[in-house]
Amino acid sequence: MxxxxxxxxxxxxxxxxxxxxxxxxxxxxxxxxxxxxxxxxxxxxxxxxxxxxxxxNKVRKLEFLLGEARAAGASEVYTIGFAGSNHALATAIYARQLGLRCTSLLMPQHPHPTVRTHLLAALGIGATLQPVCCWTLALWDARMARRAYRIPPGGTxxxxxxxxxxxxxxxxxxxxxxxxxxxxxxxxxxxxxxxxxxxxxxxxxxxxxxxxxxxxxxxxxxxxxxxxxxxxxxxxxxxxxxxxxxxxxxxxxxxxxxxxxxxxxxxxxxxxxxxxxxxxxxxxxxxxxxxxxxxxxxxxxxxxxxxxxxxxxxxxxxxTYNNRDLGPLVARANPDDLPRAFRRYPGA
Structure with a gap:
């Protein structure tokens, strides 16, 4: 590095x-x-x-946002995005690199093969994936904020x-x-x-x-x-x-x-x-x-x-996209461990 x-x-x-x-x-x-x-x-x-x-582009943002989380003494972070969010995946990867637990609150989106790839990669790195919708997002956001450091959507x-x-x-x-x-x-x-x-x-x-x-x-x-x-x-x-x-x-x-x-x-x-x-x-x-x-x-x-x-x-x-191979992270995941709401997304 x-x-x-x-x-x-x-x-x-x-x-x-x-x-x-x-x-x-x-x-x-x-x-x-x-x-x-x-x-x-x-x-x-x-x-x-x-x-x-x-x-x-998420790596640059996370250097500051996870830096603040670590300075605050956080042991867990969470963020919000759509099911295939690049930001949610990047947050999971780099939080784990720093020894922080990570939960992603993920909303449904238009199906695309990368969605399943990102979900499995996040699962492979050890993230917790929580399905939410527009009616339950605020409740989950408030619940997570009581115990974890909030990384803003998109890192913005x-x-x-x-x-x-x-x-x-x-x-x-x-x-x-x-x-x-x-x-x-x-x-x-x-x-x-x-x-x-x-x-x-x-x-x-x-x-x-x-x-x-x-x-x-x-x-x-x-x-x-x-x-x-x-x-x-x-x-x-x-x-x-x-x-x-x-x-x-x-x-x-x-x-x-x-x-x-x-x-x-x-x-x-x-x-x-x-x-x-x-x-x-x-x-x-x-x-x-x-x-x-x-x-x-x-x-x-x-x-x-x-x-x-x-x-x-x-x-x-x-x-601003990722060009690193996610295959090793995906290979760690068991697709059966995906929350049921995420199993509908097709693979490549």
Whole structure:
């Protein structure tokens, strides 16, 4: 595990004494060039390789959130998500790495083979999987809060957002080291909002003139647009409370654009454009995208490229999916131990 000093803490040392953090991942994450015929070159930022057991954008967030849980003396954590939640699985894996018990409160979702894979992997790591629905979630949330530390859904909270403020400083350091030119555009999936919000605050603070194109992969009813403004303001206020010298941009979120037109039929439902993007990227450079998340963001990038909008621009795509093999974790699990409500999800 590579755990250099956090670039954010290097820039603002006072934050190191105020923000809880535990090293879990392998950083900085590398780049892979994506070259497709007739399209400009794109760099992929490989957060899918951010952990040795499990990658994705969740590892960065959990370094802070599980750091706070451990600082609070917690012996158990819990989180909330849909049945195939990447976040719930990542929380189970890294909580166990720190010796913490983990319970996932999981709601039903559209069936997809990855759902069963994630459920079995979580079972294999020793997580407790509790089925809930919209009527029972609040009851279970309150019950668990009495005994365990709550990791917010998606890892999104002001503290979780700090992880991607730090990631923006990591990117700036890689730009200054000559590993890639400063991106004009940065494409990223937009679900629980924390990744995009942290990048927006961090890129503004470190002076990169990059515009973020956040591609919605979850409906507005589940994630209303008004939530983004509150998250940006709350996260910036949290950072400035910890260190008043942290800069406040003149117009918070000005560098962030949310795209709504690549969601398709809804959350966790693959789209035709996303499937095409997934196949093109896999063939071109071997990187696997998620049909329901990261492939939709890549579909937006490819559509812009084909429309000529990326000509002469430096483009970065931030891969937030996991590319580590879950087979060893799945092999530990007995499918018969899945709660009955989860047995309906088909396998690959």
């Amino acid at each position: 590579t755990s250099p000093a956090l670039p954010l803490f290097d820039a603002f040392p006072a934050l190191a004494g105020r923000l809880p953090h535990v090293p879990l991942g392998t950083f900085p994450t590398p780049f892979t060039p994506l070259r497709l015929p007739g399209l400009p070159d794109v760099q992929l930022k490989r957060d899918d390789l951010s952990g040795l057991v499990y990658g994705s 909270s002001p503290l979780g957002v700090v992880a991607y403020v730090n990631a923006a400083f990591e990117l700036a350091a890689q730009v200054h080291a000559g590993l890639l030119p400063a991106p004009d555009l940065l494409y990223v999936p937009f679900a629980s909002m924390g990744t995009a919000a942290g990048l927006s605050i961090g890129l503004a603070a470190c002076g990169l003139p990059t515009r973020i194109v956040a591609v919605r992969v979850i409906g507005r009813l589940l994630q209303p647009p008004s939530g983004l403004g509150r998250l940006l303001r709350g996260s910036l206020a949290y950072l400035r409370e910890c260190d008043p010298s942290f800069p406040a941009p003149a117009r918070l979120g000005e560098n962030l654009e949310v795209r709504d037109n690549f969601l398709g039929r809804g959350y966790a439902i693959p789209s035709g454009e996303g499937r095409e993007a997934l196949a093109l990227v896999c063939e071109a450079c071997g990187v696997i995208l998620s049909e329901t998340y990261s492939a939709k963001a890549m579909a937006a990038l490819l559509a812009d490229a084909r429309a000529g909008k990326l000509r002469g621009r430096n483009v970065l795509y931030w891969n």
